Amino acid sequence: MSISNRRVTVPLTNRSYDVVIGPGILEQAGSLIRDAGLNRPIAVVTDERVEELYGQKLIASFAAAGFSSSLHVVSGGEPAKSFATAEEVSESLAQAGVDRSSLVVALGGGVIGDLAGFVASIFARGIPYVQIPTTVMAQVDSSVGGKTAINLGAGKNLVGSFHQPALVIIDTETLTTLGPRERNEGLAEVIKYGVIADRSLLDAMEDVSQQSLTEIVERCVRIKASIVAEDEKEESGKRALLNFGHTIGHGIESAAGYGKLLHGEAISLGMRAAGWLSTKFAGLQIGDYHRLIRLLRQLSLPVVLQDEIPTAAIMERVFADKKFHRGEIRFVLTSEFGSAFVSEKITRTDLESAVESLRESIA
Ligand SMILES: NC(=O)c1ccc[n+]([C@@H]2O[C@H](COP(=O)([O-])OP(=O)(O)OC[C@H]3O[C@@H](n4cnc5c(N)ncnc54)[C@H](O)[C@@H]3O)[C@@H](O)[C@H]2O)c1
Ligand SMILES: [Zn+2]
Numbered sequence: 001m002s003i004s005n006r007r008v009t010v011p012l013t014n015r016s017y018d019v020v021i022g023p024g025i026l027e028q029a030g031s032l033i034r035d036a037g038l039n040r041p042i043a044v045v046t047d048e049r050v051e052e053l054y055g056q057k058l059i060a061s062f063a064a065a066g067f068s069s070s071l072h073v074v075s076g077g078e079p080a081k082s083f084a085t086a087e088e089v090s091e092s093l094a095q096a097g098v099d100r101s102s103l104v105v106a107l108g109g110g111v112i113g114d115l116a117g118f119v120a121s122i123f124a125r126g127i128p129y130v131q132i133p134t135t136v137m138a139q140v141d142s143s144v145g146g147k148t149a150i151n152l153g154a155g156k157n158l159v160g161s162f163h164q165p166a167l168v169i170i171d172t173e174t175l176t177t178l179g180p181r182e183r184n185e186g187l188a189e190v191i192k193y194g195v196i197a198d199r200s201l202l203d204a205m206e207d208v209s210q211q212s213l214t215e216i217v218e219r220c221v222r223i224k225a226s227i228v229a230e231d232e233k234e235e236s237g238k239r240a241l242l243n244f245g246h247t248i249g250h251g252i253e254s255a256a257g258y259g260k261l262l263h264g265e266a267i268s269l270g271m272r273a274a275g276w277l278s279t280k281f282a283g284l285q286i287g288d289y290h291r292l293i294r295l296l297r298q299l300s301l302p303v304v305l306q307d308e309i310p311t312a313a314i315m316e317r318v319f320a321d322k323k324f325h326r327g328e329i330r331f332v333l334t335s336e337f338g339s340a341f342v343s344e345k346i347t348r349t350d351l352e353s354a355v356e357s358l359r360e361s362i363a
Contacts, residue, residue: 006218010144010225012164012232019144019168019225021218023210026057026132026171030065033103033130036167040103040128042069043093045116047076050108050134053177058107058132069105070096078258080111081150083159089119100124103166109135110142114160117148121163128166134174136186137264140193140220141242143168145228155320162233170221172214184299185264188245190220191295192271196241197223199338205295237330241340244332245271248355251318255309261302268301273354274332277346282333292337293362305358314355315348 005022020032033042042062046055051073062069072092074080093104106116106129113131120129133143149160175183187208194201204216224242231238249270253261261269275292278284293303331346 006214008218008221008225010164011229015164017164017166017168019170019221021170021172021214021221023173023214024171025169026054026174027061029058029105029132029169030061030063030067032169033062033067033105033167034065038103038128038130038166040067040101041098042067042103042105043072043096043098044069044105044107045072045074045089045112045119046107047074047080047109047112049076050112054107054134054174058105070098072096074112074115076108076111078111078151081115081157083150085115086119086122086150089115090123093119093123098123098127100127102127104129105132106130106143106165107132107134108138109133110138113138113142114147114149114157117146117163117165118150118160121148121161126163129163131165131168133168133170135178136175136183136217137189139170139172139175139217140186141189141224143170144221144224145239146232164232168221170217172210172217175213176210180300181262184301185262185268187299188264188268188271188296188301190216191292191299192242192244192267193220193223195271195275195292195334195337196244196332196340197227197338199336202291202295202337206298237342240330240342241332244334244340245274247318247329247331248273248314248351251314251316251355252305252309254317255313265302268296268299268303269305269358272296272303273358275334276357277331277350277354278333278335281343281345281350282335282341284334284336288337297362303358304361305355307359311352311355315352318351319348 005020008019104120106113131143133139146162146164149157152158245267249267252269253266275289279289328344330342333343334340
């Protein structure tokens with residue numbers, strides 16, 4: 001019943017949009033899109049795995065609401081965020097008669113959201129799109145905020161656009177078909193939100209159930225929405241807080257070789273390192289640092305760095321990363337869970353020590 005759906009508005013000048021959240025709301029997708037005034041022919045972009053799980057349900061919901069729709073399926077995974085796949089999807093849209101009066105619907109994880117959003121931002125010089133995220137990461141993070149991207153050989157997310165969705169539909173029941181490892185890596189991002197913006201979210205993470213997940217997702221979306229509203233295009237620095245754990249985390253993810261560690265697993269290590277630096281330079285209580293580690297371990301996320309990944313390789317990747325402002329490291333620290341700030345005082349040596357601290361095992 002739509003009555004029980006949760007709704008968060010992302011308040012942007014001229015183009016505010018809603019995020020509707022609830023278990024099982026995929027079946028209402030057609031009516032939610034119609035109610036949002038998006039009465040357009042629909043082109044669904046998804047990947048093979050998600051299509052098999054949810055494609056028919058979604059198409060049926062569109063048909064029931066009187067929409068005509070076409071389906072565009074790509075092979076999933078990070079390689080889909082490429083010019084080649086963007087071209088393949090664009091050709092497929094053109095062949096299906098998609099034009100300026102159409103609507104793209106991205107059904108899937110962050111890869112599909114980034115890819116379909118990117119295509120929607122350039123196809124016919126830009127058409128509206130709706131996000132229907134189906135992974136934890138995509139529901140709490142990537143589907144809200146309008147960043148779209150594909151990768152280049154030179155690095156991830158180097159080509160893209162800001163193109164805000166017209167609506168986001170989050171069915172938390174879709175998370176039940178994720179494997180435990182995939183689910184837990186997404187929950188690493190939830191812990192990130194707790195650290196940077198809402199301490200009580202960390203209490204909720206002590207015991208996560210499918211039922212509590214809907215509320216947890218909603219709270220994360222509220223945080224993301226307010227950060228995006230304040231800093232839509234990553235100009236004021238507010239949006240940078242979302243990078244907590246990501247500077248060192250990305251370095252580890254890349255040094256391990258993409259695919260070895262899932263993104264959220266690398267971020268788990270990155271958050272431990274950022275927590276450690278926060279105790280040294282921001283006055284974070286040691287007890288809070290240990291609590292962070294305990295919460296991560298409870299989700300079976302890694303908190304100890306394996307010897308096979310050398311510190312030098314991680315440092316090299318950290319410095320190749322784009323999150324540097326005129327050569328200075330802009331590092332996100334927390335003095336107290338529930339708030340964070342960007343520091344420019346962290347040196348290369350500090351970062352190295354933080355990476356080394358990850359080799360210490362925990363009793
Ligand atoms: N735009 C942004 O603001 C932003 C923010 C963070 C991350 N990202 C991007 O998101 C991407 C990662 O997204 P992801 O973690 O969702 O991975 P993903 O999109 O690759 O999905 C992971 C796997 O799960 C499968 N899957 C998706 N939903 C499922 C479900 N409900 N049940 C079973 N299987 C399902 C997919 O087919 C895929 O194989 C990265 O490319 C990253 O750069 C974007
Ligand atoms: Zn992340």
